[in-house]
Amino acid sequence: MTVIHVENIVKRYGNHIALDHVDFAINEGEILGLLGPNGAGKTTLIHALTGIIRFDSGRIHVFEKNLVQHLVDIKSQIGLVTQEITIFHDLTAKENLQFFGRIYGLRGATLKERVEATLALVGLAGHASKLPSKFSGGMQRRLNIACALVHQPRLLIMDEPTVGIDAQSRNYILDTIRKLNKQGTTILYTTHYIEEVQSLAKRVVIMDEGHIIADGTVEELVSKIHHEEKIKLEIEDPSETMLKKLRRIEGIKQVGLIGKEVHIISQAGAGNLDRVLAIAREFGKIYSVEAEKPSLEDVFLTLTGKRLRDAEEE
Numbered sequence: 001m002t003v004i005h006v007e008n009i010v011k012r013y014g015n016h017i018a019l020d021h022v023d024f025a026i027n028e029g030e031i032l033g034l035l036g037p038n039g040a041g042k043t044t045l046i047h048a049l050t051g052i053i054r055f056d057s058g059r060i061h062v063f064e065k066n067l068v069q070h071l072v073d074i075k076s077q078i079g080l081v082t083q084e085i086t087i088f089h090d091l092t093a094k095e096n097l098q099f100f101g102r103i104y105g106l107r108g109a110t111l112k113e114r115v116e117a118t119l120a121l122v123g124l125a126g127h128a129s130k131l132p133s134k135f136s137g138g139m140q141r142r143l144n145i146a147c148a149l150v151h152q153p154r155l156l157i158m159d160e161p162t163v164g165i166d167a168q169s170r171n172y173i174l175d176t177i178r179k180l181n182k183q184g185t186t187i188l189y190t191t192h193y194i195e196e197v198q199s200l201a202k203r204v205v206i207m208d209e210g211h212i213i214a215d216g217t218v219e220e221l222v223s224k225i226h227h228e229e230k231i232k233l234e235i236e237d238p239s240e241t242m243l244k245k246l247r248r249i250e251g252i253k254q255v256g257l258i259g260k261e262v263h264i265i266s267q268a269g270a271g272n273l274d275r276v277l278a279i280a281r282e283f284g285k286i287y288s289v290e291a292e293k294p295s296l297e298d299v300f301l302t303l304t305g306k307r308l309r310d311a312e313e314e
């Protein structure tokens with residue numbers, strides 16, 4: 001099932017075009033990472049998808065229903081985690097969840113059960129009766145996420161949910177996302193942190209200046225821009241026989257020897273590291289291995305000419 005289907009969306013602010021004929025889709029059960037520098041249009045896209053703003057032209061279907069015609073029904077099945085923390089500071093953690101649960105029509109025993117389960121999911125069960133002002137930034141973020149989850153949405157949309165938090169809370173949030181996804185929740189995740197996308201999402205969409213400029217798995221995107229991987233081995237006995245054997249591996253372009261270091265250039269995506277190591281092992285001990293793969297950061301830089309982290313610090 002296609003959970004989100006965006007066709008040819010345009011959104012203008014005066015003369016500025018924030019979404020310029022955007023097309024994309026998310027299938028049920030996916031975690032899709034949406035990357036882009038500041039001003040790329042990510043938040044505008046999320047706001048269009050959740051009915052917060054109107055778009056000028058194009059079509060959006062969510063759960064295979066037209067968004068504009070079925071907005072109320074669709075919104076009841078979406079959880080939205082905004083960039084800003086939108087919790088009530090004068091309500092306890094539990095009261096915050098009860099409030100959001102009631103908005104989604106939960107009552108009585110079901111509400112109680114959902115509040116408890118959601119607090120446990122984000123690791124705040126022991127803090128249910130505390131005010132968020134007593135929480136660290138990371139705990140407030142986790143409560144913010146819990147508020148979007150209390151009604152068990154089929155689709156969770158997260159707009160940079162880990163900005164400015166400690167590593168422990170960040171890992172907790174990433175683990176929670178994986179857990180939810182395993183239970184069947186479809187997730188659209190925007191972030192400036194490339195390593196988060198690399199560890200969470202199978203598919204990545206890169207936006208820049210209102211356009212989608214790349215869409216694919218991390219491996220697909222990386223293979224589009226780089227055609228080579230470098231492998232460096234330090235081994236006990238780099239004999240000529242071994243070098244010859246390495247040269248015969250399919251996709252190996254170059255094998256050179258500098259002292260005891262074997263320098264290998266392989267076609268990207270050929271998956272040659274295992275084969276190289278197996279051959280090297282036949283010839284004695286391996287002291288060190290370095291494999292230099294192009295990263296998603298390289299893809300981003302090549303396509304947008306910008307670094308994500310620099311963009312974040314602007």
Ligand SMILES: Nc1ncnc2c1ncn2[C@@H]1O[C@H](COP(=O)(O)OP(=O)(O)OP(=O)(O)O)[C@@H](O)[C@H]1O
Nearest residue numbers: 013016017018036037038039040041042043044045
């Ligand atoms: N309400 C608005 N009025 C005018 N221009 C806007 C408005 N909202 C967004 N924009 C402009 O639209 C463009 C896209 O903004 P958007 O917030 O969607 O980017 P983003 O990719 O989410 O960036 P960030 O990573 O900083 O959140 C920007 O140039 C922004 O200045």
